[in-house]
Amino acid sequence: MKAVLFYGTKPDITMERVMEVYPRHAAVVDDFKNSGKVLGIGPYGNPGEGSMGIFIDKASAEEFSRIDPFVLEGIVSEITIREWNDSLLG
Template sequence: MKYVVSYESADNVAERAPEHLPAHKARLDEYHGRGDLLMIGVFADPQADGSMAIFRSRQAAEDFVAGDPFVLNGVVRGYTIREWNEILVPE
């Protein structure tokens, strides 16, 4: 079981994100470095479609979001955390 965080971008995300990006990136690096954050990325149109991240545990996802500068400073308008059953396709 993995946990997917989906972010919904606030208005003008491209203008708002750069100010908070260094602190957001530091948090990403911290969670990735300890193995809690597995993947993260934006969709083709971040303003319309937002972004997502995959975490190893619900607790890590909740903790990340609770202190994320993008959430705390309104770069994202909202988020969801959902359980995801990863299925590995045999080679």
Template sequence: MKVLMFYELAEDGLAKVPAHMAGHQARLREFHGRGVLLMAGPYGAPPVGALGVFTSRAAAEEFARDDPFMLNGIVGRCSIHDWNEGLA
């Protein structure tokens, strides 16, 4: 089982992305390097949110807790869901 984390942009979130992208990307690399973040990226054109695939709920919650995008109002809503992948 994997865990999906969905970020939905705050109404004014996209405008704040450039100021916090470096810190967010560093966090992505850290968690990916630890092997607990399998993939992540924005969705929509222009982006309306992002999706991350984690190996555990604890890792997803840890990521979100101190992510610059969460701390600086870029994300309006975060949800975390268990996912039983159909193809592995």
């Protein structure tokens, strides 16, 4: 079963701070992409609203949230992981 990871962004975080941490975050995203653990990931359309990622399973989503610099360096305000039945792709 796939899993969806939802991040909230702390309201006082500036775009400058996000971009400072982004290269480290992008390296983790690339590792997960290359290993096939993440199917899609990115921010919502309006800055500051948060982001989401779709992972191959709950364990991968949990692993990502434990090592993501956005979490470790205080960009993220809240994390929600929900298991998801993808009815289109199985």
